[in-house]
Amino acid sequence: MNKTRVARATVWICAGLAVGYLVWWILPAYFKPAAVPGSIEYLRQEAAGLNRSLPAQLDEKTELMVTEAAPGMFIYKYRLVEIAVNRVDHQKFAATAKPRLVKTACDRPETREEFLKKGVTLRYSYFDKDKNHIATLDVTPADCGF
Numbered sequence: 001m002n003k004t005r006v007a008r009a010t011v012w013i014c015a016g017l018a019v020g021y022l023v024w025w026i027l028p029a030y031f032k033p034a035a036v037p038g039s040i041e042y043l044r045q046e047a048a049g050l051n052r053s054l055p056a057q058l059d060e061k062t063e064l065m066v067t068e069a070a071p072g073m074f075i076y077k078y079r080l081v082e083i084a085v086n087r088v089d090h091q092k093f094a095a096t097a098k099p100r101l102v103k104t105a106c107d108r109p110e111t112r113e114e115f116l117k118k119g120v121t122l123r124y125s126y127f128d129k130d131k132n133h134i135a136t137l138d139v140t141p142a143d144c145g146f
Contacts, residue, residue, distance in 0.1 A: 043069030106144035
């Protein structure tokens with residue numbers, strides 16, 4: 001009878017320790033404050049999540065290499081896989097790309113709701129096939145009327 005009591009007590013102690021360990025390990029995640037939308041912490045989390053699936057070929061000419069976060073800014077870095085930097089008119093490229101970027105960023109719910117409406121500027125940096133810089137264009141909340 002004594003051995004049975006000791007065995008039961010041991011089982012309950014082990015179970016209690018296991019539950020205590022799980023609570024100690026899992027519970028803090030529930031009390032961790034969520035990153036404030038638009039904060040550098042939030043933007044870093046968004047970039048890290050997206051970067052898990054990068055680089056990604058978006059179409060036959062464009063690859064999204066990586067995303068990054070900066071204070072108040074979410075950065076997309078693209079590589080134009082068929083273009084050499086010495087064959088690009090940088091000003092013409094920027095003038096042509098900017099209106100399309102503004103329209104796309106302002107129209108897409110993901111970028112409009114998650115970034116622009118929260119005061120975050122979207123930066124689009126373009127590089128040639130050898131990763132030489134071509135142009136960097138910003139879409140600000142003001143571009144979308146926010």
